[in-house]
Amino acid sequence: xxxxxxxxxxxxxxxxxxxxxxxxxxxxxxxxxxxxxxxxxxxxxxxxxxxxxxxxxxxxxxxxxxxxxxxxxxxxxxxxxxxxxxxxxxxxxxxxxxxxxxxxxxxxxxx
Amino acid sequence: xxxxxxxxxxxxxxxxxxxxxxxxxxxxxxxxxxxxxxxxxxxxxxxxxxxxxxxxxxxxxxxxxxxxxxxxxxxxxxxxxxxxxxxxxxxxxxxxxxxxxxxxxxxxxxxxxxxxxxxxxx
Numbered sequence: 035x036x037x038x039x040x041x042x043x044x045x046x047x048x049x050x051x052x053x054x055x056x057x058x059x060x061x062x063x064x065x066x067x068x069x070x071x072x073x074x075x076x077x078x079x080x081x082x083x084x085x086x087x088x089x090x091x092x093x094x095x096x097x098x099x100x101x102x103x104x105x106x107x108x109x110x111x112x113x114x115x116x117x118x119x120x121x122x123x124x125x126x127x128x129x130x131x132x133x134x135x136x137x138x139x140x141x142x143x144x145x
Numbered sequence: 146x147x148x149x150x151x152x153x154x155x156x157x158x159x160x161x162x163x164x165x166x167x168x169x170x171x172x173x174x175x176x177x178x179x180x181x182x183x184x185x186x187x188x189x190x191x192x193x194x195x196x197x198x199x200x201x202x203x204x205x206x207x208x209x210x211x212x213x214x215x216x217x218x219x220x221x222x223x224x225x226x227x228x229x230x231x232x233x234x235x236x237x238x239x240x241x242x243x244x245x246x247x248x249x250x251x252x253x254x255x256x257x258x259x260x261x262x263x264x265x266x267x
Contacts (some may be wrong), residue, residue, distance in 0.1 A: 056182070066250070082253055082254060085245070086252060086253070127251045133194070133195065133206055134244075136256040139189040
């Protein structure tokens with residue numbers, strides 16, 4: 035099972051919006067509405083930010099939003115803040131292994 | 146409060162065996178799956194496998210099948226990740242996490258342990 039494709043880096047200035055893409059196939063991202071996004075600060079465990087494409091767990095700011103079109107899912111962070119600087123990983127259910135698959139991760143820099 | 150607490154860092158030699166653990170609390174552990182995720186130094190996240198009650202409810206990423214063993218003791222609310230013969234390439238941070246499943250399909254990982262760093266070096 036190949037990893038989902040994410041850009042290695044993304045950046046934006048405070049207050050701006052940035053969108054991170056996550057491209058898979060019809061056997062994972064495109065076939066199921068089970069895309070999730072995780073934020074990981076250096077030295078910390080990942081944290082769930084978005085599940086089922088666009089749902090936010092309790093406590094996650096509404097500046098974080100998710101969407102999907104075809105085989106590509108996206109995470110948008112609006113009103114960028116310094117604390118949003120982190121690595122972001124997408125994940126999807128993968129029919130090929132009846133498990134999940136992660137993207138390679140995107141390092142978000144707040145300029 | 147849901148918590149997954151993992152065992153401490155380990156330093157091992159190649160060829161040695163190892164078992165690390167993940168203890169859940171604050172929820173009905175027996176009703177949920179547990180997942181294991183690897184993160185090699187400076188790299189991304191990789192699914193290793195998930196377990197529910199035991200061998201019949203265990204799924205491995207083919208990349209890890211035969212390389213590790215995942216087990217669970219529901220009476221202790223604890224899941225385990227085991228190696229019989231470590232390699233230097235097993236050096237990584239290992240996370241346990243609680244998968245949310247829908248009709249047997251993985252949806253998301255909503256709670257994570259703090260991670261266990263395993264270092265394998267001669």
